[in-house]
Structures are given as C-alpha cells and as structure tokens.
Ligand code: PEP
C-alpha cells in the first residue's frame with residue numbers, strides 16, 4: 242500500500258464513498274488549486290488558450306459597441322486590453338508555471354495577477370498604479386472565464402463526484418445536488434461550523450483537517466473517503482479498494498439493520514422516553530431520509546432558505562416553504578427557527594460590514610430586531626403557515642429577556658394584523674428560546690418564565706462558554722463539547738426546565754453522539770434534535786438501556802472533572818452498547 246497516499250483527518254459526517262474528485266473554490270472569489278499530470282499539461286494549456294480567446298473576443302465585441310456609441314477614442318481602452326492579452330511574455334510565464342509546477346490554469350493565471358499586483362504595490366504615484374491595474378484587468382477576466390467554465394462544466398454533468406476544497410463552507414456543502422455528491426474532503430474547517438452542520442444534515446460523508454490536500458489532488462483522481470474514521474485514500478489500489486468495500490458493506494448492513502427497527506421509539510423497557518427529532522435546512526432535506534419514522538423537526542434553520550437565493554425571499558415564498566414542511570410532517574411538531582444569519586452564514590445580497598469578531602457581532606436575533614421588516618415578513622409567513630401543522634417558533638441567539646419580549650410584542654401585533662386581514666392563524670403557536678449565549682444560561686429561570694420551551698444550541702454554547710471560535714481551525718483542538726463546564730451548563734438547563742414544567746431539548750450537534758444523547762436523557766432533557774441520519778442510531782441506543790442505568794450514566798458524566806474522564810466514561814458505555822447485536826447484525830457507529 243502506498244502509505245503516503247493515506248491521509249488521516251477529522252471525521253465530520255459518517256459514511257463511506259469512493260469516486261472521482263472535483264476541486265472547487267470555497268468562496269465565489271477563491272481560486273481552486275490542483276495538480277495536473279505531465280500528460281495533462283497540453284490540455285490545460287489549451288484550456289488556458291480557450292479562455293484567453295473567449296475573453297479577447299468578448300472585449301472585441303465591447304470595443305465595437307462602444308466605438309459605435311461614443312467613438313474610437315473611448316473604445317481604445319479595449320484595444321489596449323486585447324494587446325495585453327497577446328503579450329508573449331505573460332503567456333509564457335503562465336504556461337511555464339502550468340508545465341513546471343504542474344498546476345491548473347486558474348492557479349497559474351492567479352500567480353500572474355499576484356505578480357502584477359506586487360509590482361503595483363512597489364510603484365510610486367497614482368498614475369503608475371493605475372497603469373499597472375489596467376495590466377491585470379484582462380487577466381482577471383481570463384481567470385473569471387476559467388472559473389466560470391469549470392463551474393458550468395461540473396454543474397451540467399451528471400456523474401457523481403467527491404468534492405474537495407480548502408475550507409468546509411456552506412457554499413461547498415451545497416455546491417452540487419445531493420444526488421451527485423459522494424463525499425466532501427477539505428483541508429480545514431470547523432467540525433461544528435455551518436458547512437459541517439450541512440454536510441451532516443444532508444448525510445454526505447465528510448472529512449476535514451487534511452493539510453496540503455489540494456496540492457496532492459488531480460482533477461478526477463479517484464479517492465476513497467471514510468467519514469466514520471476520518472480516513473482518505475488517494476488513488477487506492479485494488480487491495481485497498483477491496484478492504485474499503487468491506488468496511489462500506491459493514492456500514493451499509495448496520496444502516497439496514499437500524500432501518501428495520503425504524504418505527505420503534507427511543508424508549509427504554511421501563512418507559513423512559515427520548516423524543517428524537519430531525520434538524521433540517523430546507524424542504525429538500527425531507528427527501529434525504531425516511532419521514533415515516535421521523536417524530537418531527539426539532540430545528541429548521543430557516544436562514545438557508547435565504548442563503549440559497551439572490552435576494553430576500555418574499556412573504557409569499559416563505560409562506561409556501563413553511564406550509565410545505567408542515568404539511569409533509571403531517572401534524573408532527575415542526576420547530577422553525579427565526580433567521581439566524583451572521584458569522585459564517587452570509588447572504589450574498591446583504592453585505593454586512595466586516596467585523597473583527599463576527600461570532601460576537603451582528604448575528605441572529607440582533608439583526609432581526611434591528612431590521613424589523615425582515616422579522617415582520619418572516620413572522621407573517623410563519624403565522625400564515627401555522628394552520629398547516631404543529632408549528633413552534635424558536636428565537637436564536639437570545640442574550641436577554643428584553644429580546645424575547647420584543648419578539649412577543651411583534652408576534653402579537655402581527656397575529657392581530659393577520660386576523661384583521663382575514664387570514665387564519667393557529668390559536669397556539671408555542672415560542673421558545675435557544676440557549677446558546679452564556680447570559681441566557683445564567684438567567685435560565687427568567688428565560689423559562691418568558692417562553693414555552695427551550696432548545697440548547699451546543700454548537701454556539703460551547704464556543705461562547707469556552708471562548709473558542711467554532712470556525713477557526715487553529716483552535717479546533719480547544720473546541721471541546723465534552724468539557725465538564727458544558728455538561729454542568731446542560732444539567733443546569735435541564736433542572737431549571739423541569740422545575741418550571743417546560744420542555745427542554747438539545748439541538749446542537751453534540752446530541753448526534755448516541756451515548757451523549759443518553760446522558761442528556763439522564764440529565765432530564767425530553768428531546769434531542771439531530772442530523773436526520775443519526776435519529777435511528779439514537780433511538781436504538783435508548784432501547785438498549787433502562788432508566789436506572791441511564792440516570793447513573795448521567796450522574797457519573799456530571800461528576801467527571803475533565804473531558805478525558807468524560808470521554809473514557811462515554812467510550813466504555815459505547816463499547817457496552819455496541820457489544821449487543823442490533824437486529825441480527827454486529828453494530829458499530
Ligand atoms: C447551535 O448553535 O448549536 C445550533 C443548533 O445552531 P447553529 O449551529 O445553526 O448555530
């Protein structure tokens with residue numbers, strides 16, 4: 242086995258897949274890098290020349306148009322741009338980079354643009370800078386043409402691919418239709434970032450934390466991805482493939498065994514029950530799992546509806562989506578969270594000022610309360626959809642009682658407004674608060690007095706409790722959901738909820754760990770909401786224990802003084818759990 246081709250990263254979303262890789266940029270303006278083989282140099286050079294010709298023809302058209310409209314003098318700038326593209330030295334530099342460094346044309350053109358910009362920054366005087374900027378302009382257009390063509394080529398294809406990118410952003414996770422995505426691999430990214438959340442929700446096997454991955458990939462190279470173990474094999478040989486397929490088969494038969502038990506609830510033999518709900522990001526997610534055995538949606542991250550558009554969705558559009566989700570869930574509870582943008586969830590059409598600390602900045606409910614029109618449109622759409630099912634509304638990023646009261650006031654006002662306009666609105670739409678900001682945790686009793694239920698967003702709660710950015714790969718090792726402070730916080734929320742007689746759930750990704758969901762049940766949480774593919778595993782786990790054992794597990798977990806101690810405890814419980822056969826199969830998470 243060529244060991245150097247086996248890479249170990251961090252598993253983010255389970256499952257195994259093998260197929261050809263396709264490298265992409267993680268933001269619209271990032272340039273993907275991949276290596277090419279000696280045989281591909283010729284084709285890559287032709288791709289470059291095709292893009293230069295395309296841009297040159299386009300500039301020629303613009304020149305002609307301008308000449309007719311305003312005259313030769315103004316059109317001359319385009320003539321100049323075409324001359325720049327014909328500069329043999331620039332072309333030679335790009336081609337040499339493609340040939341000698343064996344990199345794709347986009348990266349080589351980007352190299353030239355960078356050199357031009359370096360020259361520019363050394364030049365004195367505005368006039369000289371302007372001239373240097375003009376030199377890079379047509380090459381930027383060539384770069385855009387290359388990127389655009391590459392994107393169009395992959396989007397118009399129908400083959401299944403493994404996507405590779407530098408970072409795991411929401412754009413990467415939604416770049417291709419789910420049916421064409423085998424897996425995702427990236428150099429960096431946070432395990433609890435929104436890209437990771439999406440990959441799990443969509444059930445895409447995913448591994449991150451693979452340094453220098455892109456420089457080792459060639460477009461279309463076959464790679465095998467093990468999202469359970471975080472392993473990636475570049476260009477696997479026959480023996481490696483055979484071993485990989487064995488693991489894949491084991492995983493598939495485990496899934497099939499769980500599927501056979503899908504209708505069974507997450508209830509112990511002595512009657513302790515955990516409601517296991519699904520996290521979704523859109524109507525499309527309802528196609529990726531079995532709705533029949535799903536107990537409800539515990540978190541609909543509505544911001545993804547906004548992120549996948551070119552402008553804000555109207556009240557009517559939102560109403561249709563919300564109604565559809567409620568109808569598809571046929572009376573089972575659906576918790577829709579108010580818009581939670583900001584941080585790594587940016588809207589391409591809503592440019593917010595650059596912030597030094599986006600996680601501590603303008604996000605979630607802070608935006609909705611400042612931009613009331615956004616809030617009003619969304620709440621009206623939700624209330625209009627409410628008669629279609631069992632709707633609950635969840636407020637993200639709550640940090641103070643005042644914010645909850647503000648939402649209630651708008652909510653009540655809109656209810657009257659809609660009724661006055663002749664719309665039907667459900668008599669009861671419970672409103673809950675996400676507990677993910679430490680101030681809401683500290684004031685939990687007061688928060689509970691203001692809402693119908695709470696749901697803990699551990700992804701954010703962990704980052705704020707531990708002061709570790711969930712999206713920053715540099716501190717990813719410090720982002721520790723198993724830190725005893727997190728468990729103590731969770732116990733406090735469960736105790737306070739029970740005392741207040743209010744329902745409490747965990748919808749952060751920590752609940753996706755089946756053993757951890759047992760601990761949550763033992764602490765007193767009545768439900769968890771997780772990426773859809775984890776639902777069956779969690780219900781299975783609950784059925785293997787009885788109330789005293791689950792309560793004892795929670796007590797011991799709470800007594801752990803370090804995350805090492807807690808992990809050891811959970812790992813022992815995990816081996817105990819997976820020593821038992823499930824529906825005749827030898828299980829393994
Ligand atoms: C969380 O913070 O745990 C959560 C569920 O919300 P999000 O991941 O969308 O921030």
Ligand code: MG
Nearest residue numbers: 677698700701
């Ligand atoms: Mg959150």
